[in-house]
Amino acid sequence: MINASLKQLSAQLAGKRISSVELTQMYLDRIAALNPELNAYITLNPDMSLAQARTADEQIAQGRAQALTGIPVAQKDIFCAKGWRTTCCSKMLANFISPYDAHVIEQFNRAGAVNLGKTNMDEFAMGSSNETSYFGVVKNPWNRNAVPGGSSGGSAAAVAARLCAAATGTDTGGSIRQPAALCGISGLKPTYGVCSRYGMIAFASSLDQAGPMARSAEDLALLLNTMAGFDERDSTSLQRENEDYARDLAKPLNGLRIGLPKEFFAEGLSSDVAQAVDAAIAEYKKLGAKVVDISLPNSRLSIPVYYVLAPAEASSNLSRFDGVRYGYRAPDYADLTAMYEKSRAQGFGAEVKRRIMIGTYVLSHGYYDAYYLKAQKIRRLIAQDFAEAFRQCDVIMGPTSPTTAFNLGEKGDDPVQMYLSDIYTIAINLAGLPGMSIPAGFGAANNGHPGMPVGLQIIGNYFDEARMLNVAHQYQLVTDWHQKMPAEVNSER
């Protein structure tokens, strides 16, 4: 059951072999057993989840089930869900009960899915290890001393530990793909504009995208079918014909041209990750693909560009948190300015404050041209590199992360060290392209501990998610990395 695909679960629900209530309860029991240590979930509402499950069972009984009806899905705590505490894992929103649903949540509700609970994340999505959460770190189910990645660390850990059938995440600089890689699961960030950002608490508006996280590309396709779609309340939501993202899964890969950017296989890449990724590429050649050497010369600037643009947008987005209408308000203050300054200083964690300050600085008078505008221009150069590359190949591949999961606390007090772990994922957000990560093996054993998961990143051209999912699925038909489960969470049901 815990390893069943979404299609198989749906069939079991339809065939009355299990009810949604039983399935939901099973996951709630597993969460009770494993979550205290992993800390993947920070909010559960069993009554609300089971009520949704009962409604789903009715729909199934009446023959009105859709692909995700009755399926328990974990929601990253960045999506506003009506009646649910929605915190972005910040003290600033620790008491915020959302009065409305995000569009993505509405989509899942309409599909009859069950909201299983809210998952842990880096505070306001700022982080690559889930260590900045106000509600404590998340442990990687493969090694309890290691990070799950971030910012969607809770969702990644929940999927890996089989604490949900699937989960949602968001990705601004790699926050779906990198934790997916570090936790040995599959995750996809769609083309910018495909999923609505209404109700998805904003970090960097021109970069943020919601996406699915699950155990296979096949599952991701079903989830994306539910999550994607135009929403007039999000001014950046794109109006396009509805797509079935699962439509091309079965296509053979003969003649597929895979671009390998030389910059993604250069210094900084850990040799065990390189080995696993090389083996994955070899598998793809066996499937009929051919490899093309490409270059993304401006990709080395992704990190500086991102750490100007994202903090700039964050400083603007987070200015709404002022203690007036919702969220944390400081207990003591002499006047209005003090109320703002103390509420924000006390409500936000250190990394969030750092980024707000960077953002404020690069947007301020006298610095805007040198920093923000400059970064926006380089952003165009980065996007142009990809456009040029896609003339020579169909998809681009490489490692998702330069290393496997590092240990909790290892990156220490130096934010820059943490920022460098986003080296392969960030450019994709800057260009607005779709990207995904799938499991591709394990790295080298370390200090007596077995090797940790390695992720293969697949980057597509704009709106090419169906092809990417096909490319991922065909690999998952001939390999079983995506079926592996961390030893301590194995309990067959």
Next chain:
Amino acid sequence: MPLTIDDVKKVAMLARLSLSEQEAQAAHTQLTNIFGLIAEMQAVDTAGIEPMSHAQDVTQRLREDRVTEGNQRELFQSIAPQVEAGLYLVPQVIE
């Protein structure tokens, strides 16, 4: 131009973040390192390049100037730190 402690304090003030002297010092060190990372950008020639803020060539979508939202003040204020008579309470702003 290197970042000074005064820059840090000014930025904190603009961002409405209170900072103790110690915190300002720590922030100064960390922000200086981060700006070191960002400095790489300056060497790149971007003459004639248009800034990019959006991947697709789209413009702001407009809609009819028609009221579409209902009044949910009670619901929205139920989660506010301090309200009274439908108003959000804050320290006195105007003398």
